[in-house]
Amino acid sequence: MQPSPIPDLTLVLGGARSGKSRHAEALIEALPAPWTYIATAQAHDSEMARRIAEHRARRPSGWRTIDAPLALPEAITGAPAGRPILVDCLTLWLTNLILAERDTEAAREALIGACERVRAPLVLVGNEVGLGIVPENVLARRFRDEAGRLHQALAARAASVVFMVAGLPMQVK
Numbered sequence: 001m002q003p004s005p006i007p008d009l010t011l012v013l014g015g016a017r018s019g020k021s022r023h024a025e026a027l028i029e030a031l032p033a034p035w036t037y038i039a040t041a042q043a044h045d046s047e048m049a050r051r052i053a054e055h056r057a058r059r060p061s062g063w064r065t066i067d068a069p070l071a072l073p074e075a076i077t078g079a080p081a082g083r084p085i086l087v088d089c090l091t092l093w094l095t096n097l098i099l100a101e102r103d104t105e106a107a108r109e110a111l112i113g114a115c116e117r118v119r120a121p122l123v124l125v126g127n128e129v130g131l132g133i134v135p136e137n138v139l140a141r142r143f144r145d146e147a148g149r150l151h152q153a154l155a156a157r158a159a160s161v162v163f164m165v166a167g168l169p170m171q172v173k
Helices: 020-029 046-058 072-078 090-099 104-117 138-157
Strands: 004-014 035-039 063-067 085-088 122-127 158-165 170-171
Touching: 004 020, 004 104, 004 138, 004 170, 020 085, 020 122, 020 158, 035 072, 046 085, 072 085, 072 104, 085 138, 090 138, 090 158, 138 158
Parallel strands: 004 122, 004 158, 035 063, 035 085, 085 122
Antiparallel strands: 158 170
Protein backbone atom coordinates (compact mmCIF):
# COMPACT_ATOMS: atom_id res chain seq x y z
CA MET A 1 0.00 0.00 0.00
CA GLN A 2 1.36 3.41 -1.05
CA PRO A 3 1.66 5.90 1.85
CA SER A 4 -0.26 9.17 1.69
CA PRO A 5 1.78 11.97 0.12
CA ILE A 6 3.00 14.83 2.26
CA PRO A 7 1.73 17.88 0.31
CA ASP A 8 4.59 20.32 1.00
CA LEU A 9 7.45 17.80 0.79
CA THR A 10 9.96 17.94 -2.08
CA LEU A 11 12.89 15.53 -2.39
CA VAL A 12 15.86 16.67 -4.50
CA LEU A 13 18.33 13.90 -5.39
CA GLY A 14 21.40 13.82 -7.60
CA GLY A 15 25.07 13.01 -7.77
CA ALA A 16 27.98 15.02 -6.43
CA ARG A 17 28.13 18.54 -7.86
CA SER A 18 24.89 17.99 -9.80
CA GLY A 19 23.33 21.26 -8.61
CA LYS A 20 21.12 19.75 -5.90
CA SER A 21 21.76 22.39 -3.25
CA ARG A 22 21.44 25.37 -5.59
CA HIS A 23 18.19 24.02 -7.00
CA ALA A 24 16.78 23.32 -3.53
CA GLU A 25 17.77 26.80 -2.37
CA ALA A 26 16.05 28.33 -5.41
CA LEU A 27 12.86 26.36 -4.63
CA ILE A 28 12.82 27.72 -1.07
CA GLU A 29 13.87 31.26 -2.04
CA ALA A 30 10.88 31.43 -4.40
CA LEU A 31 8.79 31.47 -1.22
CA PRO A 32 8.54 34.41 1.20
CA ALA A 33 11.42 34.77 3.67
CA PRO A 34 12.51 34.05 6.33
CA TRP A 35 13.74 30.58 5.47
CA THR A 36 15.25 27.84 7.65
CA TYR A 37 18.34 25.95 6.51
CA ILE A 38 19.00 22.75 8.44
CA ALA A 39 22.60 21.69 7.82
CA THR A 40 23.79 18.18 8.63
CA ALA A 41 27.46 18.52 7.63
CA GLN A 42 30.27 18.40 10.15
CA ALA A 43 33.65 20.01 9.43
CA HIS A 44 36.08 17.25 10.37
CA ASP A 45 38.79 18.71 8.11
CA SER A 46 39.72 21.98 6.39
CA GLU A 47 38.30 20.96 3.00
CA MET A 48 34.88 20.27 4.50
CA ALA A 49 35.06 23.51 6.48
CA ARG A 50 35.67 25.34 3.19
CA ARG A 51 32.68 23.63 1.55
CA ILE A 52 30.42 24.58 4.45
CA ALA A 53 31.67 28.18 4.31
CA GLU A 54 30.98 28.33 0.54
CA HIS A 55 27.42 27.11 1.07
CA ARG A 56 26.80 29.68 3.81
CA ALA A 57 28.38 32.53 1.82
CA ARG A 58 26.17 32.07 -1.24
CA ARG A 59 22.93 32.23 0.77
CA PRO A 60 21.38 35.68 1.02
CA SER A 61 20.19 37.18 4.27
CA GLY A 62 16.81 35.79 5.20
CA TRP A 63 18.22 32.35 5.97
CA ARG A 64 18.44 31.05 9.55
CA THR A 65 20.80 28.10 9.84
CA ILE A 66 20.30 25.24 12.29
CA ASP A 67 23.10 22.69 12.60
CA ALA A 68 21.71 19.19 13.09
CA PRO A 69 24.32 16.52 12.33
CA LEU A 70 22.34 13.87 14.25
CA ALA A 71 19.08 15.36 15.59
CA LEU A 72 17.49 16.07 12.21
CA PRO A 73 13.89 15.06 13.06
CA GLU A 74 14.00 17.26 16.15
CA ALA A 75 15.43 20.18 14.15
CA ILE A 76 12.61 19.89 11.59
CA THR A 77 9.85 19.80 14.18
CA GLY A 78 11.57 22.52 16.21
CA ALA A 79 11.97 24.92 13.28
CA PRO A 80 9.90 28.13 13.38
CA ALA A 81 6.30 27.31 12.45
CA GLY A 82 5.21 28.05 8.91
CA ARG A 83 8.66 29.01 7.60
CA PRO A 84 9.99 27.16 4.54
CA ILE A 85 12.64 24.59 5.50
CA LEU A 86 15.59 23.23 3.51
CA VAL A 87 17.51 20.17 4.75
CA ASP A 88 20.96 19.68 3.23
CA CYS A 89 21.80 16.86 3.21
CA LEU A 90 20.22 13.53 4.02
CA THR A 91 23.23 11.43 3.07
CA LEU A 92 25.59 13.39 5.34
CA TRP A 93 23.05 12.90 8.13
CA LEU A 94 22.99 9.18 7.35
CA THR A 95 26.79 9.07 7.42
CA ASN A 96 26.77 10.76 10.83
CA LEU A 97 24.23 8.23 12.12
CA ILE A 98 26.20 5.23 10.88
CA LEU A 99 29.51 6.52 12.24
CA ALA A 100 27.85 7.26 15.61
CA GLU A 101 26.45 3.70 15.56
CA ARG A 102 22.85 4.92 15.79
CA ASP A 103 19.79 2.88 14.80
CA THR A 104 19.27 4.04 11.21
CA GLU A 105 15.86 2.37 10.83
CA ALA A 106 14.51 4.16 13.91
CA ALA A 107 16.08 7.42 12.73
CA ARG A 108 14.47 6.99 9.29
CA GLU A 109 11.06 6.47 10.87
CA ALA A 110 11.56 9.49 13.14
CA LEU A 111 12.47 11.60 10.10
CA ILE A 112 9.36 10.46 8.23
CA GLY A 113 7.26 11.30 11.28
CA ALA A 114 8.81 14.77 11.47
CA CYS A 115 8.11 15.35 7.78
CA GLU A 116 4.49 14.34 8.30
CA ARG A 117 4.08 16.71 11.26
CA VAL A 118 5.69 19.86 9.87
CA ARG A 119 3.26 22.43 8.46
CA ALA A 120 5.57 24.32 6.11
CA PRO A 121 7.17 23.78 2.72
CA LEU A 122 10.00 21.29 3.23
CA VAL A 123 12.76 20.51 0.71
CA LEU A 124 15.13 17.61 1.44
CA VAL A 125 18.42 17.16 -0.44
CA GLY A 126 20.20 13.83 -0.81
CA ASN A 127 23.00 12.27 -2.85
CA GLU A 128 21.93 9.46 -5.12
CA VAL A 129 24.70 6.92 -4.52
CA GLY A 130 23.11 3.80 -5.97
CA LEU A 131 23.96 4.34 -9.64
CA GLY A 132 27.54 3.06 -9.51
CA ILE A 133 29.28 -0.22 -8.92
CA VAL A 134 28.75 -2.37 -5.85
CA PRO A 135 31.13 -1.00 -3.19
CA GLU A 136 34.00 -3.26 -2.16
CA ASN A 137 33.60 -2.99 1.62
CA VAL A 138 30.86 -3.68 4.16
CA LEU A 139 30.55 -0.10 5.45
CA ALA A 140 30.20 1.38 1.96
CA ARG A 141 27.63 -1.26 0.96
CA ARG A 142 25.66 -0.60 4.14
CA PHE A 143 25.72 3.15 3.47
CA ARG A 144 24.55 2.68 -0.13
CA ASP A 145 21.74 0.36 0.97
CA GLU A 146 20.63 2.63 3.83
CA ALA A 147 20.64 5.66 1.53
CA GLY A 148 18.51 3.76 -0.98
CA ARG A 149 15.99 2.77 1.69
CA LEU A 150 15.86 6.33 3.06
CA HIS A 151 15.34 7.89 -0.37
CA GLN A 152 12.68 5.34 -1.35
CA ALA A 153 10.73 5.91 1.85
CA LEU A 154 10.81 9.70 1.42
CA ALA A 155 10.11 9.61 -2.33
CA ALA A 156 7.02 7.48 -1.69
CA ARG A 157 5.67 10.23 0.58
CA ALA A 158 6.93 13.33 -1.24
CA ALA A 159 4.56 15.35 -3.38
CA SER A 160 7.49 16.19 -5.66
CA VAL A 161 10.76 14.41 -6.47
CA VAL A 162 13.46 16.07 -8.59
CA PHE A 163 16.58 14.36 -9.94
CA MET A 164 19.45 16.69 -10.79
CA VAL A 165 21.81 15.96 -13.68
CA ALA A 166 24.55 18.44 -14.70
CA GLY A 167 22.67 21.31 -13.10
CA LEU A 168 19.40 20.42 -14.82
CA PRO A 169 16.33 19.43 -12.80
CA MET A 170 14.41 16.39 -14.02
CA GLN A 171 10.94 16.12 -12.48
CA VAL A 172 10.47 12.48 -11.44
CA LYS A 173 7.27 12.85 -9.45
